[in-house]
Amino acid sequence: CLPAKPGTFTKDNESCDIRPHPVTFLAGGEKEVCRPGFYKSTPGNARCSKCPPHSYTHHDGAVHCSCEKDFFRAAGDSQSMACTRPPSPPGNVISVINETSVILEWSWPADTGGRKDVTFNVVCKRCGPGQLQCEPCRGAVRFLPRATGLRNTTVTVTDLLAHTNYTFEIEALNGVSTLARAQRQFAAVTITTNQAAPSPVTVIRKDRTSRNSISLSWLEPERPNGIILDYEVKYYEKQEQETSYTILRSKGTNVTLSGLKPDTSYLLQIRARTAAGYGAPSRKFEFETSPDSFSISSENSQVVLIAISSAVAIIVLTVVLYILISRLCGYSKSKHPDEKRLHFGNGHLRLPGIRTYVDPHTYEDPSQAVHEFAKELDASGITIDKVVGAEGPGQGWDKGRAEHMCVMESSSRESRGLGMGDEVMGWHVAATAADVH
Known part of the structure; x- marks a missing residue:
């Protein structure tokens, strides 16, 4: 039909009305009004439609049908769709317990x-001796693949506590569950966990590597949850991506992987086993064999490092001591500038003059005093060369003391490795004289 002017229609063609209308014009010009149980939600000359399942109308000329009690339409549902309701609880719940x-x-x-948009939610509760003492699960409880929005009818719950009661509520939901005011409908199951398996191994060390082997050691799990019976070691080449792997079992916390390829990376996982079964495997650790026959031991490397450090420390200490001794010797020599330094000549050690002060008061003969302190010299080769302080009375002494100097000359100079003309040794012999005049 064509409008007579914008926004209006001809009087003889009311079927051109674009608004929803409960009246339908038949071919003979008769009008049909939608009776109860029928509706017409679209404009035009369409016939009245019967109300979808679980919906109704109580009066003539309805443009939509209302949902029955406890039935609903979701926000995205059209008027032609049946009214729906929340699903019933799931059935036949089965639990398979594996330690924790x-x-x-x-x-x-x-x-x-x-409806077809059914999903499932799983609620975990930790319970005491009575069912009324339940509280939501906390901590590291994990759901695989997840706890809400499940489209499959199975879920795995891990990291539970050992010897603990748990209740799991499994609820089915659909697109109109949020519109229902009825109490939640769910299926529940209560379980009791067994002894916990050991926690994963977290620390793995490489002790030694070679062309064809790797020696490893590791620490026990933080939570062994019992006596560890053995360890399972699984390893494979990194490039193989676990398509071909080898498994070893070890009673202790160390193992040597042999028969490996040189200069190749390997991935490794370890898990512990107790009476409760195997624990979770460790994360993947990567190790690499040596490219040649050279092998490195962590213990040997530590020994070498300690030896090098000790050598460096000794060298530094020696240098420091040498500097300190040099400074002390320099200070001592600065106080005695008349002393001669030791030197070598013609392959012989040349000694400086040594002066020893002796109180000859206890000796009648100065030669005897000298011989007492130089027994290696022949007494016949010792003569008194000069007497100091004998020139005159009272010269240089206020307290009446005289000093006699005895210079020894040995006839065995050559036998002692000394050259002719060298002074062997000089003594100042201090002799007490009563009132020298």
């Missing part, structure tokens, strides 16, 4: 509520 983890399985709800 559990696999939950259930069947599809007997009544999906007339």
Whole structure:
């Protein structure tokens, strides 16, 4: 039909009205009004439609049908769609316990509520001796693949506490569950966990590598949860991506992997086993063999490092001591500038003059005093060369003391490795004289 002017239509063609209308014009010009149980939600000359399932109308000329009690339409549902309701609880819940983890399985709800968008939520509760003492699970409890929005009828729950009661509520939901005011409908199952398996190994060390082997050691798990029976070591070439792997078992916390390829990277995982079973495997550790026959031991490397450090420390200490001694010797020599330094000549050690002051008061003969302190010299070769302080009375002494100097000359100079003309040794012999005049 064509409008007579913008926004209006001809009087003889009311079927051109674009608004929803409960009246339908038939071919003979008769009008049909939608009676109860029928509706017309679209404009035009379409016939009245019967209300979708679980909906109704109580009066003539309805443009939509209302949902029955406990039935709903989601926000995205059209008026032609049936009213739906939340699904019934899942059925046949089965639990499979493995130490501190559990696999939950259930069947599809007997009544999906007339919808296909059914999902499942799993709620975990930790319970005491009585069912009324339950509280939400906390800590590191994990759900695989997840706890909400599940489209499959199975879930795995891990990292539970050992010897603990848990209740799991499995609820089925669909697109109109949030519109229902009824109490939650769910299926519940209560389980008790067994002894916990050991926690993963977290620290692995490489002790030694060679062309064809790697020696490893590791620390026990932080939570062994019992006596560890053995360890399972799984390793494979990094390039193989676990398509071909080798498994070893070790009673202790060390193992040597042999028969490896040179200059090749390997990935390795370790897990511990107790009476409760195997624990979770460790993260993947990467190790590499040596490119040649040279091998390195962590213990040997530590020994070499300690030896090098000790040598450096000794050298530094020696240099410091040498500097200190040199300074002390320099200070001592600065106080005695008349002393001669030791020197070598013609392959013989040349000694400086040594002066020893002796009180000859206890000796009648100065030669005897000298011989007492130089027994290696022949007494017949010792003569008194000069007497100091004998020139005159009272010269240079206020307290009446005289000093006699005896200079020894040995006839065996050559036998002692001394050259002719060298002074062997000089003594100042201090002799007490009563009132020298």
